[in-house]
Amino acid sequence: MGTEITHTVSACMGGMKTAGDLVLRLQLAHGMRIREAKECVAEKLGVSVFELCDPSVMTEIRQTLGLGVQEPNLGDITGMAAKIRISEKMGITIHSVDNFKRKAGLNSDANGKGDNL
Numbered sequence: 001m002g003t004e005i006t007h008t009v010s011a012c013m014g015g016m017k018t019a020g021d022l023v024l025r026l027q028l029a030h031g032m033r034i035r036e037a038k039e040c041v042a043e044k045l046g047v048s049v050f051e052l053c054d055p056s057v058m059t060e061i062r063q064t065l066g067l068g069v070q071e072p073n074l075g076d077i078t079g080m081a082a083k084i085r086i087s088e089k090m091g092i093t094i095h096s097v098d099n100f101k102r103k104a105g106l107n108s109d110a111n112g113k114g115d116n117l
Contacts, residue, residue, distance in 0.1 A: 016068060016070045019045070019053075019058055022067070022090060023037045023041050024037075026041060026090060026092065029090075029092040030092070044089060045089075063077075065089060066085045067089065080097070080100055084097050084100075
C-alpha cells in the first residue's frame with residue numbers, strides 16, 4: 001500500500017477522487033510512463049488529460065461508468081463490482097477480480113460457455 005500512496009501523491013492525481021488509481025493500474029499493468037498512462041486513461045474514458053485531474057468531472061464519469069468513487073452515494077457501484085468494471089474498461093488484469101470470478105464460478109468453462117460479468 002505504501003507504494004500506491006506514494007505514487008498517487010507524487011502523480012498529484014488524488015486517487016479515486018480523480019483518476020490517479022486508474023493511471024497507476026495502467027502503469028503497473030503495462031509498464032507505462034505516467035504521461036502515456038494518463039493519455040491512455042483519458043482516451044478510454046473519453047475525456048482530456050486535463051479533465052482527469054478535475055474531481056467534479058471525474059466523480060460524474062466514475063459514477064456513470066460504475067468505476068467507484070471516494071464517497072459513494074446510495075446506489076453507487078462499490079467494492080468488487082467497481083474493480084470488475086475497472087478491469088473491463090481499462091483492459092487490464094486485476095488478480096483479485098480473476099480470483100473472485102474463479103471462486104464464484106463466473107469464468108467460462110472448457111466449452112467457452114458460462115456466466116461472465
